[in-house]
Amino acid sequence: MTREFPYAHAPRLPEGDVIDLAQLFTPALPLRPEESLELEIGPGRGWFIFERLEAAPAVRMLGLEIRRKWATIVDDRLRTRGFASRARVFAEDARLALPRFPDASLSVVYVHFPDPWWKKRHQKRLVLGAGLLDQLARVLIPEGKLLIQTDVEERAAAYEALVSAHPAFAPATGTTPRIDDHAYVARSPRERRAMEDGLPIHRLHYRRLSRSSSALPASGEAP
Ligand SMILES: C[S@@+](CC[C@H](N)C(=O)[O-])C[C@H]1O[C@@H](n2cnc3c(N)ncnc32)[C@H](O)[C@@H]1O
Known part of the structure; x- marks a missing residue:
């Protein structure tokens, strides 16, 4: 007897070169003018998403989680708690x-x-590298925000060097991307644990420059 591969039916994105993001929700409605769409990369157990949905009623959220188990559990939980839309x-x-x-x-x-x-x-295995950053520059709206948090200072320094050198990004406010805390209200599981344990959290907050003020080519243009 063969044992079924656990989480073989984990939720996957639809096929196709470009995903129609509105189709991912139930019902599949386009964003209303007052709504905005946010993405968490690697949500793990997903607490940030639930807290963010509660805190910001005009926000929709997507999560991309490489671990099938957690993607399945969190997506199921979102549906059973009435957040599928x-x-x-x-x-x-x-x-x-x-x-x-x-x-x-x-x-x-x-x-x-x-x-x-x-x-x-x-x-x-690093998720946040030059390739992903180019994609983030492309998918973020002008003045869209990128928040990176880590408890490893060496990693924070490497992310800061990478993002600060990118022509599409600038500190969200002021002259440094380093912030003491953020105002998104929600906390990720690891963030909450670090706060409870009194461990330092290194936070970087960037904004995506408007297309005209950055040297990044628009999609489809030659690099
Ligand atoms: C250290 S955990 C942090 C989880 C959560 N963000 C938190 O702060 O508590 C890193 C998460 O990123 C996920 N991850 C790693 N590489 C990924 C990738 N390439 N795409 C999507 N998720 C990824 C891992 O499976 C894991 O859930």
């Missing part, structure tokens, strides 16, 4: 899924405590 989590590698998102479709992207590995041999 506003939030979904898919079992996807964000690095492969984001290129299929439409241009300028997201108002905020959150990357909370990614990349807990810091040994050299783990380098290729």
